[in-house]
Amino acid sequence: MGSATSWRLAERGAQVTCFDRHSPPHTFGSSHGESRITRTAYFEGPWYVPLLQETFPLWRELEAASGAELLTLTGALMIGPPSAEAVTGSLAAAADHGLDVRLLKADELRKTYPGHIVGNRDVAVLDAQAGFIRPEAAVDAMIGRVEALGGEIRRGVAVSAINRRSGDVEVVTDEARETFDAVVIAAGAWTHELVDWLPLTVERQVLAWFAIDAEADWLTPGRFPVFIRQAHGIGDVYGFPSLDGLSLKIARHHEGDATDPEHVLRDVADSDLDPLRRYVKTRLRGVTQRVIRTATCMYTNTPDGHFAVGLDPEDPRVVVISACSGHGFKFAPVIGDIAADLAFEGHTSRDISHFSLTRFQQAGA
Ligand SMILES: Cc1cc2nc3c(=O)[nH]c(=O)nc-3n(C[C@H](O)[C@H](O)[C@H](O)COP(=O)(O)OP(=O)(O)OC[C@H]3O[C@@H](n4cnc5c(N)ncnc54)[C@H](O)[C@@H]3O)c2cc1C
Incomplete structure (x- = not known):
């Protein structure tokens, strides 16, 4: 910022x-860890949408001025049961602002995005103006x-x-x-x-890169949108396509311990990774249980998010x-x-x- x-x-x-x-x-x-999701049909509140729409040309302006590749558009999938906040909120923001989104049922989701293992009741909102920033x-x-x-x-x-x-x-x-x-x-x-005087709390977050199978070409940026999924028993998990052809990054959204910036635990333990391993095993196709890289980072939270x-x-x-x-x-x-x-x-x-x-x-x- x-x-x-x-x-x-x-x-x-x-x-x-x-x-x-x-x-x-x-x-x-x-502000580290290779990638950050960007999207437009914002389930956190429709008032964010006009601000988001301003960011896309600004990222492109910065790319043109710096010569760096910063923003990659992949689309975004918000996955969960039809009642998941990420699903209902994205649809509401899209309806408010006339955004380009599609609601996919489980069959279409499986066929188009074979990287995701979904239940019959799961749905996804595909937000077209979305992707990741480096x-x-x-x-x-x-x-x-x-x-x-x-x-x-x-x-x-x-x-x-x-x-x-x-x-x-x-x-x-x-x-x-x-x-x-x-x-x-x-x-x-x-x-x-x-x-x-601001009531802020700091939360430790863990990022993990899991090795992917050599043949899993459905996990590449052209075929695997960034995603946020409401995963029963694990909480919200988000992830990115494989950027190196070898690994794929996922993390839990929130669910971290309270910390402070001078004492944040940088070492990553099995207790941090086990929920993510469970997620990989039950919900992603072509991703192995082998963690090849981790990082810790901090959220600074306001009471209302x-x-x-x-x-x-x-x-x-x-x-x-x-x-x-x-x-x-x-x-x-x-x-x-x-x-x-x-x-x-x-x-x-x-x-x-x-x-x-x-x-x-x-x-x-
Ligand atoms: C794991 C993780 C995943 C995330 N994923 C996403 C995502 O997918 N999409 C998204 O939009 N957002 C995401 N976020 C949130 C986003 O990254 C943050 O909102 C953003 O990085 C906050 O930036 P900041 O400038 O507030 O903090 P920072 O980038 O930490 O910058 C604060 C700076 O202030 C400096 N500083 C502090 N105190 C002083 C001082 N007294 N004097 C001088 N310098 C000082 C620090 O050194 C630091 O450089 C994620 C965050 C994390 C941790």
Whole structure:
């Protein structure tokens, strides 16, 4: 979110300085692990759809400027019983916005996508405007644009305080104190260090790459859309086509332990992998039980699962972004542009009413 904000600000001619306690793209936060799903028929809420529609041309703009391949369209399957939220919510968002989706029954699903083992009552919504983004390459491309436009990336520099003063905003780091007209805080799982009044919780997440059978050509990006499936007894599982022809990545959505960014357990245990092994065995065809790679990552969750984006209620020169809850990456270009609106203009024309920073106080959360 910080790279995206800096990119969108730099494109508008702002003089941008970006501080990161690590050296992005890196593997310590929330934006690594090869791939992130993007889709349009958004079951989390139809109000996300106009924002999502803005992201596709912005990803293409970034690809053109950087020469990097960032967005691959594969379509997305939301699989489950007809009552699954991913199914009903996607259909509702599609109906609201006239989106290109199809509802597949079990027979058609088996025939068209043999990688999925489904029960007779399972259905799937196929969302056409969907696929995956390469997060490390995207962060790198955004930072590259910032630098090309004259901005500065300060790597390995942690911000310890932000002081709201009468004429400017002071950023305090281990190295110095510097002043700016406006500051955007996008500190992911570390947000509580700089914004202690947002009720955010950090959740450990495990990603696993399973070896695939040599003949399983139905698992390639052209034949295997990204997917989210409500899997009875395991929770929601999502996955990607094989990007290397050797392995396929899957993970559970949520179901992780509470953690904090400085003490997150990086080692992956059998207890992390067993539910995924069960999933592979019972629901995927052509995928073996052999795990060839794992990664850990963090979700930063709000109580209602929607983002928190807006002006600091006490100081309109400070913008706060927590766009995660496990589904933020796909929005990065538009969230970055919204943050640029807020930092430059103090308001945005996009509907961000669902992301209000103060809604938790109002709800008494
Ligand atoms: C396993 C996993 C799978 C996901 N899958 C999807 C998906 O399929 N689709 C999707 O859309 N989203 C997905 N998400 C969510 C998405 O990745 C996040 O919404 C997004 O990465 C959040 O970005 P961020 O900028 O908030 O956090 P980060 O990328 O972690 O960035 C925060 C940055 O702030 C820096 N920082 C922190 N504190 C300070 C400080 N005091 N001073 C200086 N720098 C500081 C950190 O070093 C870090 O670089 C997934 C997340 C995870 C973990």
